[in-house]
Amino acid sequence: MKLVEYLKRINYVAPLRVDLATLNGLIEAHVRAVPFENLDIYAGRPVEWSLEAAYDEIVTRKQGGWCFEMNTLFEWVLSEIGFEVMRLSGGVRREKMGDVALGNHLCLMVSLDRDYLVDVGFGGSQISAIALEEAETLHRPLRMALLDAGDGYWRMHEGGWRSAMSYDFRAEPADNALLQQQHDVQVEDPNSIFRKTMTAKIRRGRSYHTLRGQMLETNHPGSKEAPRIIESVDEMRTVLRDLFGLEEPDLERLWPMLTARRRQMFPRSDA
Known part of the structure; x- marks a missing residue:
């Protein structure tokens, strides 16, 4: 795996520095070049969760990916450049489903002058890093709203305040076993939205x-x-x-x- 090949894949040519401008540039370049998609899952082809598989899918074969592929690859990219990055366990629709949703989404936190939510795998809706504070941010043509959901959880609303589509996360290291379990369920369960x-x-x-x-x-x-x-x-x-x-x-x-x-x-x- 070569960082330079990933940068070619996303058409990123600016200098690489460990700062917010570089982070935002990488996020935007990724979501503009790499589509969010579930074609392999929908078609019933084998789907493996690993960095090597994500690199092959997105960089070598120039396809897209979903959160487990996108953010696993992006975590490696940021680490290679020198960013302090941590994997997070998210729960899409936890507001409605409860804790059973936890681990069904993989996102990232990057620490610079402060902590930022970084997520290139939620449909490409986030186009720049989002500081961990209650605020609505503009990601044209979308809005994203981050709020304190209580009990240590943050809730990200795609579409702005009170939008129905949301996911919850804690700013702490992910439970990789839970992520693997939820990955496999979404890939294999006929009732998974990714299968349907x-x-x-x-x-x-x-x-x-x-x-x-x-x-x-x-x-x-x-x-x-x-x-x-x-x-x-x-x-x-x-x-x-x-x-x-x-x-x-x-x-x-x-x-x-x-x-x-x-x-x-x-x-x-x-x-």
Whole structure:
């Protein structure tokens, strides 16, 4: 594994220093170059949680990844540069699900002049480091809100205050055994959202694109396009390749799963 190859992958050419400007530059370069995606999980291909596997997936094969791949790789990158970085156990939707959610998300904390939440694996929604303090921050076209959830937990809301999508974490070393357990559940459980819905997200220019099954949504600063329905295998292949930079070799096999999921989620649809 070579740091220089990762930097080429994310098109990062600025000097490397252990400071906030470099950290923010790396975060932004990563989320603009590497799509969040679950194609391997959705297709039922083997998924291993390791640094070597994440490097191969993202750098060598130039695909994307999800939180366990993205933030594992980014932790290594930051450590190689000289940042003080710590792995955190997150719990997506812990506000609704309770502690059973803990460990279903991997994020990072970087210590500089103060502690910062760093997360390139939550759909690319965070585009710069977030200080550990109660505040809403702008990540155009999105807002992120961090609040004290009590009992030592922080809660990150994607979309601003009171947004339904959130995850909780403590600013302490992750329980790696719990992360491994939750990783395997999300990869293998047929009821896992990663098994049920094919997803890809990426930032292009000032826009933020989200693919959920056959539905493509695009957010711009201050506006949102009407959802676009991907109607065919060829159209899906083009969207994955041209918008997200992804190749899916099993798309013909997966297409009936995608259309069945759309009928399940939108029973009045004509599809």
